[in-house]
Amino acid sequence: MSGLSKTERAGCTQILKSMTKEDVYSLSDTVTNKLIVVENVKEASGTIISFSKNAEELLKRKKVHRDLIFKYLAKEGVVMAPNSEKNKLVKRTLELWSSGKAVVDESIPGETDETRQRLTTETVSTNVQAEVGFDPLVLGQQFCQWFFQLLNSQNPSLGQPPQDWGPQHFWPDVKLRLLSRADSEQMEEFPGAELVSLRLLALIREERLLLSPNLDPLGLRTLASPHGLVLVAVAGTIHRDGACLGVFEQIFGLIRSPLENNSWKIKFVNLKIRGQDALCGTDMVAPALNYNSTELQLLSS
Known part of the structure; x- marks a missing residue:
C-alpha cells in the first residue's frame, strides 16, 4: 500500500513548517487540484500530508525547495555538500527516514485526535483498493x-x-x-x-x-x-x-x-x-x- 510512514509524515511535517505560508497553500492546491478548500496553514499542511501518494513525490514537488531539504538534513545531523543537487538530497532524506534514525514528532498539522482516528480506521479497515471484489x-x-x-x-x-x-x-x-x-x-x-x-x-x-x-x-x-x-x-x-x-x-x-x-x-x-x-x-x-x-x-x- 502506498502512502507515508509515521517517520516520513513527521519528517515532511517539519519541512512543511519551514515553508512560507503562500507556498504551503499553493502546494495544497496542487496535490488536491484545488478541490479541497483549506481554512489555515495547519489544515493545508495536514491536507498535503494526507493526499501525498508517497514521501518521494512530496519531496520532489517544486515548492519543496532544495534549501529546505538541506536545512532539514543538517538539523538531523546529516552532513551534505552545500552544492548537492536536489535529487541527491531527496535520496539521502528517504534513506534517513527508512533507517529509523530520524526524530519522530507524531503530531501532524491540521489533524485532531478525531481526524487521526478516522484516517487510521479508513486506512486499515476501508482501504478500497485492498478489498476483495471491490470495483x-x-x-x-x-x-x-x-x-x-x-x-x-x-x-x-x-x-x-x-x-x-x-x-x-x-x-x-x-x-x-x-x-x-x-x-x-x-x-x-x-x-x-x-x-x-x-x-x-x-x-x-x-x-x-x-x-x-x-x-x-x-x-x-x-x-x-x-x-x-x-x-x-x-x-x-x-x-x-x-x-x-x-x-x-x-x-x-x-x-x-x-x-x-x-x-x-x-x-x-x-x-x-x-x-x-x-x-x-x-x-x-x-x-x-x-x-x-x-x-x-x-x-x-
Missing part, C-alpha cells in the same frame, strides 16, 4: 443512480413524494464548488453539510432543474485512492419542464464513515454547469467528461 466503477454507478434519483425527487414538477434528502448524506466539513457558465461565469463555494445540502436542494426545488447523468463509459469515471477516498466523476444533461437547458460535470469525493456502518458519505462536490449559450455545439444527448484519468489521479493522490 470503484460499480460503486460509482450505484452511487450516481442513488444520488440523482434522491436529488431529483425534490423537484416538485415531477409530482412524486420527495425522498430523504438532507445534510446526513455529507461529512460535516464537506465543501461544494459550483461553477456556472451561461452569459457569464460565476463561482460559488459553500462549506459545511447544511449549506451544501441546501444549495443543491435549491437547484432542484427552487430552480426546478432535473439532472440526468450519463452512466455510459464516456460519461462516468471513478478512481480509488489508497487512503480510502473514491472519486466519482459524471457528466450529464440539465432539464426543466421537458426542455434541455445545458450540461453538467460533477465530481464527488466519497469516504466511508466507520461510525455509521461504513456507509459512504460525500466529502466534497465539484459541480460545473454550462447553459446552452456556453456550449458551442457540444453534444447535448450524451455529454462526455472532460476530466481525463490523469486529472482524476491528481485528485486522489
Whole structure:
C-alpha cells in the first residue's frame, strides 16, 4: 500500500513548517487540484500530508525547495555538500527516514485526535483498493443512480413524494464548488453539510432543474485512492419542464464513515454547469467528461 510512514509524515511535517505560508497553500492546491478548500496553514499542511501518494513525490514537488531539504538534513545531523543537487538530497532524506534514525514528532498539522482516528480506521479497515471484489466503477454507478434519483425527487414538477434528502448524506466539513457558465461565469463555494445540502436542494426545488447523468463509459469515471477516498466523476444533461437547458460535470469525493456502518458519505462536490449559450455545439444527448484519468489521479493522490 502506498502512502507515508509515521517517520516520513513527521519528517515532511517539519519541512512543511519551514515553508512560507503562500507556498504551503499553493502546494495544497496542487496535490488536491484545488478541490479541497483549506481554512489555515495547519489544515493545508495536514491536507498535503494526507493526499501525498508517497514521501518521494512530496519531496520532489517544486515548492519543496532544495534549501529546505538541506536545512532539514543538517538539523538531523546529516552532513551534505552545500552544492548537492536536489535529487541527491531527496535520496539521502528517504534513506534517513527508512533507517529509523530520524526524530519522530507524531503530531501532524491540521489533524485532531478525531481526524487521526478516522484516517487510521479508513486506512486499515476501508482501504478500497485492498478489498476483495471491490470495483470503484460499480460503486460509482450505484452511487450516481442513488444520488440523482434522491436529488431529483425534490423537484416538485415531477409530482412524486420527495425522498430523504438532507445534510446526513455529507461529512460535516464537506465543501461544494459550483461553477456556472451561461452569459457569464460565476463561482460559488459553500462549506459545511447544511449549506451544501441546501444549495443543491435549491437547484432542484427552487430552480426546478432535473439532472440526468450519463452512466455510459464516456460519461462516468471513478478512481480509488489508497487512503480510502473514491472519486466519482459524471457528466450529464440539465432539464426543466421537458426542455434541455445545458450540461453538467460533477465530481464527488466519497469516504466511508466507520461510525455509521461504513456507509459512504460525500466529502466534497465539484459541480460545473454550462447553459446552452456556453456550449458551442457540444453534444447535448450524451455529454462526455472532460476530466481525463490523469486529472482524476491528481485528485486522489
